[in-house]
Amino acid sequence: MLKIDNKADIFHYRALLFILCFSLSSLLGRYFYLQVIEHERHFSKSQVNSVKALTTYAQRGLIMDRHGEILVDNYPTYILTATPYELKDRDEEFAKLSSIINVSAEELNRKYKKFYRGRFLPTTIAKNLTFQEISQIEEMRLEFPGIQYSRSDERIYSPILNDAHFLGYLREVGRDTIPKLDKKLLYRAGELIGWQGIEKEYEKELRFSKGIDYIEVDTYGREILRLNDSNIPAFPGENLSLTIDANLQRYCRNILEGKKGSVLVSNVDTGEILSMVSAPSYDLSIYRGETLDSEWNNLLKNKDNPLLNRSIAGLYPAGSKLKLITVINLIEKSLVDPSDSLMCTGVYIPPGSTNEFRCWNENGHGLVDLNKAIAQSCNIYFYETVQLINLEDWTDTAKEFGFNESTKIDLPNEKNGLIPDKDFYTRNYGRWGWSERGVLLNLTLGQGDILITPIQALRFINHIASRGETPQLRLNISKEISYYDKIVYTEKAWNHIWDGMFDVVNADQGSGWRARLKDPDIKLLGKTSTAENPHGEPHAWFIGFFEVEGTKYSIVVMIENGGGGGAVASPIAGDIVSYYINSFKSLAKN
Amino acid sequence: MAFINKFMLSGAKDSLFRLFFIITGLITFSLITLYSISDNPLSFNSSFYRQFIFLIFSSIVFIIVQNIQMKTVHDNSTIIFIGTVTLCIVPFFLAPVEYTYRWIDLGFFYIQPSEYLKCATVIVIAKYLSNHQLEVKDNSIVLIPSALTLLSALIVLNQPDLGTAVIICAPLLPMFLWAGVSNFMIFLMIAPVITVLAASNIISFTIWAIIMLIFFLIFEASILTKSILYFANIFTGLLTPFLWNNLAEYQKQRILTFLNPDLDPMGSAYHIIQSITAIGSGGLFGKGWGLGSQTQLKFLPVQESDFILSVIAEELGFFGIFCVMILCFLLIKTLLDIAFRSSDYFASLVIVGLASILLSHIFINSAMTIGLMPVKGLPIPFISAGGSFLLSCFIMIGLVVSFSKN
Numbered sequence: 001m002l003k004i005d006n007k008a009d010i011f012h013y014r015a016l017l018f019i020l021c022f023s024l025s026s027l028l029g030r031y032f033y034l035q036v037i038e039h040e041r042h043f044s045k046s047q048v049n050s051v052k053a054l055t056t057y058a059q060r061g062l063i064m065d066r067h068g069e070i071l072v073d074n075y076p077t078y079i080l081t082a083t084p085y086e087l088k089d090r091d092e093e094f095a096k097l098s099s100i101i102n103v104s105a106e107e108l109n110r111k112y113k114k115f116y117r118g119r120f121l122p123t124t125i126a127k128n129l130t131f132q133e134i135s136q137i138e139e140m141r142l143e144f145p146g147i148q149y150s151r152s153d154e155r156i157y158s159p160i161l162n163d164a165h166f167l168g169y170l171r172e173v174g175r176d177t178i179p180k181l182d183k184k185l186l187y188r189a190g191e192l193i194g195w196q197g198i199e200k201e202y203e204k205e206l207r208f209s210k211g212i213d214y215i216e217v218d219t220y221g222r223e224i225l226r227l228n229d230s231n232i233p234a235f236p237g238e239n240l241s242l243t244i245d246a247n248l249q250r251y252c253r254n255i256l257e258g259k260k261g262s263v264l265v266s267n268v269d270t271g272e273i274l275s276m277v278s279a280p281s282y283d284l285s286i287y288r289g290e291t292l293d294s295e296w297n298n299l300l301k302n303k304d305n306p307l308l309n310r311s312i313a314g315l316y317p318a319g320s321k322l323k324l325i326t327v328i329n330l331i332e333k334s335l336v337d338p339s340d341s342l343m344c345t346g347v348y349i350p351p352g353s354t355n356e357f358r359c360w361n362e363n364g365h366g367l368v369d370l371n372k373a374i375a376q377s378c379n380i381y382f383y384e385t386v387q388l389i390n391l392e393d394w395t396d397t398a399k400e401f402g403f404n405e406s407t408k409i410d411l412p413n414e415k416n417g418l419i420p421d422k423d424f425y426t427r428n429y430g431r432w433g434w435s436e437r438g439v440l441l442n443l444t445l446g447q448g449d450i451l452i453t454p455i456q457a458l459r460f461i462n463h464i465a466s467r468g469e470t471p472q473l474r475l476n477i478s479k480e481i482s483y484y485d486k487i488v489y490t491e492k493a494w495n496h497i498w499d500g501m502f503d504v505v506n507a508d509q510g511s512g513w514r515a516r517l518k519d520p521d522i523k524l525l526g527k528t529s530t531a532e533n534p535h536g537e538p539h540a541w542f543i544g545f546f547e548v549e550g551t552k553y554s555i556v557v558m559i560e561n562g563g564g565g566g567a568v569a570s571p572i573a574g575d576i577v578s579y580y581i582n583s584f585k586s587l588a589k590n
Numbered sequence: 591m592a593f594i595n596k597f598m599l600s601g602a603k604d605s606l607f608r609l610f611f612i613i614t615g616l617i618t619f620s621l622i623t624l625y626s627i628s629d630n631p632l633s634f635n636s637s638f639y640r641q642f643i644f645l646i647f648s649s650i651v652f653i654i655v656q657n658i659q660m661k662t663v664h665d666n667s668t669i670i671f672i673g674t675v676t677l678c679i680v681p682f683f684l685a686p687v688e689y690t691y692r693w694i695d696l697g698f699f700y701i702q703p704s705e706y707l708k709c710a711t712v713i714v715i716a717k718y719l720s721n722h723q724l725e726v727k728d729n730s731i732v733l734i735p736s737a738l739t740l741l742s743a744l745i746v747l748n749q750p751d752l753g754t755a756v757i758i759c760a761p762l763l764p765m766f767l768w769a770g771v772s773n774f775m776i777f778l779m780i781a782p783v784i785t786v787l788a789a790s791n792i793i794s795f796t797i798w799a800i801i802m803l804i805f806f807l808i809f810e811a812s813i814l815t816k817s818i819l820y821f822a823n824i825f826t827g828l829l830t831p832f833l834w835n836n837l838a839e840y841q842k843q844r845i846l847t848f849l850n851p852d853l854d855p856m857g858s859a860y861h862i863i864q865s866i867t868a869i870g871s872g873g874l875f876g877k878g879w880g881l882g883s884q885t886q887l888k889f890l891p892v893q894e895s896d897f898i899l900s901v902i903a904e905e906l907g908f909f910g911i912f913c914v915m916i917l918c919f920l921l922i923k924t925l926l927d928i929a930f931r932s933s934d935y936f937a938s939l940v941i942v943g944l945a946s947i948l949l950s951h952i953f954i955n956s957a958m959t960i961g962l963m964p965v966k967g968l969p970i971p972f973i974s975a976g977g978s979f980l981l982s983c984f985i986m987i988g989l990v991v992s993f994s995k996n
Contacts, residue, residue: 012767013930016942019764020922020949027956028915034870034960035908042870 054215055188058208059153061237063167063198065246066272066477071161072199074153078129079190080137081122082112086146093144094125100140101126101133114174115190122148124172124190128288152192154288160250163281165309166411166475168197171287186210195287197309198240198475200412206237241477243272251579252277255572260560261540262310262454263576268462268545268552271471271481273409274580276455278310312414312455316558318403318446319529319541319565320377321457324464324497325397326386326444327374331493335388338370338496344380350387350437357383357441360530374500377511377528379445386444391436394443395421400487402459403452409473417456420449447532454558457543461554463487464501465525465545467494501525505544511566512542515574517581522546524577528565537561542569546577548584553577605928606991612921613987616972617645619914623901624975626880627893637894637975644977648984655988663989664936667710667717671738674710677703678745691749704746704754705982709989711742712761712943719769720936726770732779735762753954753968760950761943768929768942774809778819785823789830799824861897862961869903869960876907895974896967899959914973918952921971928994937993944986 034042063072080101087093090112091105098105103126111125134149155170170192173181181187185207194203211234215226245265252263256279265275282299299306308314330336346364348357359365359379365372373381386394398404404419418424420443425434428449442448455473462470468487504512505526512528526544533539540562545554555573562568621638628636663670680703681691693700715735725731739762747755766776781802788798806820868882876882882904893901902910925945932938948971955970957963969976971983 009770010930012770013926015767016764016926016945017923020919020926023949023953024915024919027953027960027962028912030960030962031869031903031908031911031915031956034866035872035903035911036874038870039873042867043873046867046871 054213055150056211056213056234057150057152058211058234058236060155060192060208061202061206062239063206064239064241065244065249066241066274067246068241069158069246071158071164071242071244071246072167073156073158075156076151077127077154078131078134078149079124079152080126080129081148081150081190082125083122083146083148084116088145093147096140096143097126097137097147100136101129111190115172116175121188127152128154155285157284158246161246161253162283162285163253164244164249164276164284165278165281165311166197166244166276167284168199168201168412169195169284169287170199171195196413197411198242201410202240202476206240208237209235211235242475243267243270243274243477244276244475245274247583248275248576248580249277251275252576253279253281255575256559259562260304260310261562262314262556262558263572264311264454264458264556265576265580266458266462266473266554268465268470268554271462271473272477273458273473273475274553275576276311276475278308278314280304280306282306309411309413310454310558310560312407312409312411312453314453314558314560315415315417315451316453316539316541316560317448317531317533318450318452318457319531319539320379320382320445321460321527321529321541321543322398322446322450323374323377323382323444324500324527325394325401326382326389327370327497327500328397328489328493329389329393330370330385331496332489333389333393336370336385341367341369342373342381342384344368344378346380348380348383350383350441370496371500371503372509374497374527375503375507375510377504382444383441386440387437389440391422391440391443394440395419400485401463402484403450403456407455407459407473409455410475410479414455415453417452418449424449446529454556457541457558458554458556459484461543461545461556464494464497465552465554467491498525501527501544504528505570512544512570512573514566515542515544515570515577517546517574517578519578519581522548522581524574526570526573528570530563530565533561535561537563540565540568542573544573544577546581548581553580605924605931606994608920609924609928609987609990612917612924613972615917616914616921619902619910619917620898620973620975622879623898623905623973624894626882626905627901640977641975641980644980647977648981651981652984652988655985656991658988658992660934660937660993660995663713663992664717667713671710671714674703674707675742675745678707678742678749681749690751692751699977702978704749704751704758705978706985707742707746708754708758708947709944709982709986711739711758712765712947713940714738715762715765716936716939716943719765719939723769723935727772729772729775732766732771732775735765736779753966756954757947757950757968761946764946765939765943768939774811777805777809781823782826785827786830789827795827799827865897865900865959866961868897868900872904872907872910874908876903876905876910879905881905895969895976896955897959898974899956899970902973903959915956922949922952925990928990932994934993940993941990944990948983948986 059074062070062074064070080097082090082093084090090109094105094108094112097103098108108125112123115123115125129149137144137147137149157167161167173187173189173191173193175189178187178189181193182204185204187193194200194206199206212232213226214231248265252265252275256263256277259279261279263275263277264273266273280302286295286299331338344359344361344365344367346359346362348359349355350357357379360377365376365378365380368376368378368381370381372378398419403417406414406416420428420439425439439448443450446452459470459473462473463484468489469483471481471483502523502525504510505515505524507513512526515524515526517524524544524546526542529541529543531539531541538561540557540559542557542565543555545552547553555577557569557573557576559568559572620641624636624638624641625631628638630636631638633639677694681687681694684691684694687693687695687700692702692704694703715738718735718738719726719731722731739759743755743758746758763776763779766779784798785802788794802820802823806816809816871877872882882901899911899914902914922945925941925948929938929941929945932941951968951971954963954966954968955974958966958968969979972980
């Protein structure tokens with residue numbers, strides 16, 4: 001068992017003792033060498049000079065459109081920093097500074113407190129200084145101990161696209177946010193970080209890598225010697241090419257001038273977004289820090305909410321485009337014969353109920369088959385037929401098309417929308433507060449509790465245009481293509497939907513005839529929706545797709561409180577598509 | 591003088607008494623230094639205050655551990671080892687903390703299981719060696735302990751934590767030596783490492799080749815075995831620079847980063863420059879407590895743990911460092927004394943292993959502050975701030991006290 005005599009040998013004991021003595025005495029020897037023999041040298045170095053690590057910066061990556069037009073550029077400015085323990089008299093120095101630069105001493109003090117990181121670290125106190133101001137400060141160097149300046153770039157936007165929400169903006173990093181950021185990128189308080197949009201999504205790629213210059217300085221902070229050998233160079237960030245077509249984006253933006261809403265155009269075959277407009281908008285350069293608080297408050301309090309990117313974060317009822325979900329269920333399960341007709345008298349009374357449900361056309365559509373029901377968006381046809389479908393089947397189909405989930409577009413803060421299911425209704429209305437038949441009457445019209453974002457509508461139309469398999473939507477042109485989960489339906493179902501959508505625009509009675517193209521060779525297929533909502537006029541929607549030179553493109557137009565989808569959204573969609581096709585032709589001519 | 595004599599040459603009871611004084615001395619240095627570098631030592635967040643709390647907690651754990659019977663530890667050593675290894679694998683399945691898989695978040699406290707794997711590995715190897723005492727001259731006895739050590743080291747290396755992986759390997763050879771494994775075998779285990787290290791320079795390699803030749807001539811083994819082993823070593827040495835040079839720059843960089851993942855992106859050279867300036871400027875008696883300019887102006891990085899010796903060197907001078915080193919020497923020597931005097935083979939092996947762990951911590955940490963080793967975040971026992979490490983040091987001493995009672 002355990003008790004075995006220890007056989008440790010005196011030789012082994014001495015060997016280990018020797019190792020112990022040897023290692024500790026060699027350490028002591030080195031300490032002695034540094035502290036006693038080389039003491040003078042190190043002591044004078046510690047008294048007079050100190051090696052300072054100066055952070056150097058490089059350019060943030062540029063953002064360009066698909067043709068290489070620069071959308072977001074940098075322009076050089078200077079920032080002023082103060083190192084707390086080197087300041088002799090803070091108030092006096094700040095007062096003197098404020099007479100040179102156009103910033104009040106209070107403002108300097110406010111920034112100083114906001115970005116303070118510790119007694120020995122430089123704190124950003126002013127930004128956007130000109131070269132003249134910097135030269136003046138440099139001339140009076142000795143009056144400003146502890147004040148340094150360094151170059152720092154600000155963002156500048158292409159004049160006409162300075163209000164594109166998706167670009168996003170930069171913000172100063174505050175002390176409290178630093179712990180939440182990626183440590184590897186070495187943020188410091190007062191530096192700029194992508195805070196919204198593309199700037200945030202691709203922060204890692206766009207951000208430069210910092211460098212370090214080691215310099216020896218004297219007690220006044222004056223440079224004595226540059227230790228170039230150990231410097232680490234700074235590298236600029238990667239440039240980013242977007243899928244956006246700047247010309248189209250400009251056109252769409254102008255067309256929405258004075259309206260509220262969103263326009264999206266995408267390439268169905270690649271998932272590239274060619275245009276993403278949200279109106280109303282605001283000038284992105286307000287984030288540069290020169291904006292007055294009052295202007296800011298106006299923007300925040302504006303009830304039209306210009307800060308919201310409606311394309312991905314605006315939630316709206318879907319309207320009758322979701323009738324197509326009903327169509328798929330009807331055809332796939334062979335619940336109706338598409339050629340059978342129903343009579344639309346303008347009113348529908350569900351069995352066992354006295355409530356009247358009305359068609360938008362109060363005179364009724366007369367005899368309606370499936371194709372006509374889609375083309376003229378007849379409510380009665382869908383009221384009748386949706387009664388043949390299970391609630392669960394209907395919501396599952398809607399979810400399959402990507403409603404109720406993020407489209408995974410490369411932008412932050414996308415909203416998921418809502419497709420209410422059984423759980424939702426029971427939770428919100430109680431077990432007996434709703435009936436499956438009743439809610440289906442709402443759902444088939446895309447009304448009720450349904451909420452979608454315009455970009456989800458774009459994904460929906462892309463699924464239809466590609467007959468089930470479409471790439472993920474994206475804004476970065478070099479992002480790898482990946483596909484949404486494939487939706488498998490019979491060709492028959494797709495054919496009926498396509499035929500119906502063809503008639504929406506191209507048949508005489510089609511609800512979207514105003515979107516019809518002048519060019520007879522290219523046909524636009526679409527669906528209008530007029531989404532009723534409690535906030536006023538209905539939202540006008542148009543979704544559609546067309547094919548030019550073998551490539552399919554899709555478009556979504558949503559005008560908030562605009563009125564009828566046919567009357568308001570369709571002509572806008574028609575104009576945008578015509579413009580895009582013309583630009584194609586003029587490109588071909590050149 | 592009589593007191594010193596009594597202090598240095600005393601029996602088992604006195605050894606424990608001595609241990610108590612040495613550790614109290616080291617902790618005094620620690621608290622004095624942490625008080626000096628804390629801006630507001632009595633606030634809850636200061637490293638001084640936190641260390642103080644950890645000390646109380648660790649002392650309680652120490653009292654518990656030193657009451658554990660050696661037999662319990664011996665009989666359960668395999669379970670202890672397997673348990674600790676499992677704990678070390680757990681972080682790989684959790685969210686990484688600061689890009690590594692070293693810690694388990696207990697909500698109020700992070701524990702670093704690899705701290706305890708060091709002890710567990712020592713205990714399991716000691717058990718194996720003591721159970722196979724009779725075969726100790728058989729060369730195959732080194733296989734299982736080496737494999738267990740490598741296993742532990744590889745897990746920790748993947749966390750990634752090179753420092754602790756090195757520490758886990760450190761006790762192996764001293765324990766072999768202590769157990770009486772043949773000197774030839776021990777030499778064979780060291781030789782390839784030195785060969786690879788010496789291979790970078792033609793002169794050092796030639797000298798090493800000659801030393802190796804002498805050793806091989808002295809040891810007893812068949813000529814064939816000896817010459818095969820000798821030339822295998824030489825060949826490895828000759829091949830090393832060739833292989834290294836054939837790697838592309840980015841591959842070299844990748845290997846270096848793998849070996850030293852903590853490599854500070856802001857340049858560790860800067861840290862060493864600051865540390866050496868701080869140490870050198872301290873002089874014989876230092877700039878005075880709380881008066882070190884490098885320290886107080888925070889030129890010195892991680893001064894509460896990795897570079898705490900530099901603070902002592904700057905503020906208390908060579909004199910302070912000398913005292914610390916003497917205390918460290920006495921600590922390890924006392925442990926060796928206890929091990930040597932211990933009547934139990936298992937206990938004595940464990941104590942030697944623990945002493946090796948503590949010595950490697952002391953050596954690597956000090957060598958780093960004076961630029962003899964690359965920056966590697968290893969703390970120095972009883973002096974550096976840090977709860978998990980302090981606790982593991984107290985557990986080690988607790989084991990020593992418990993084992994020496996036999």
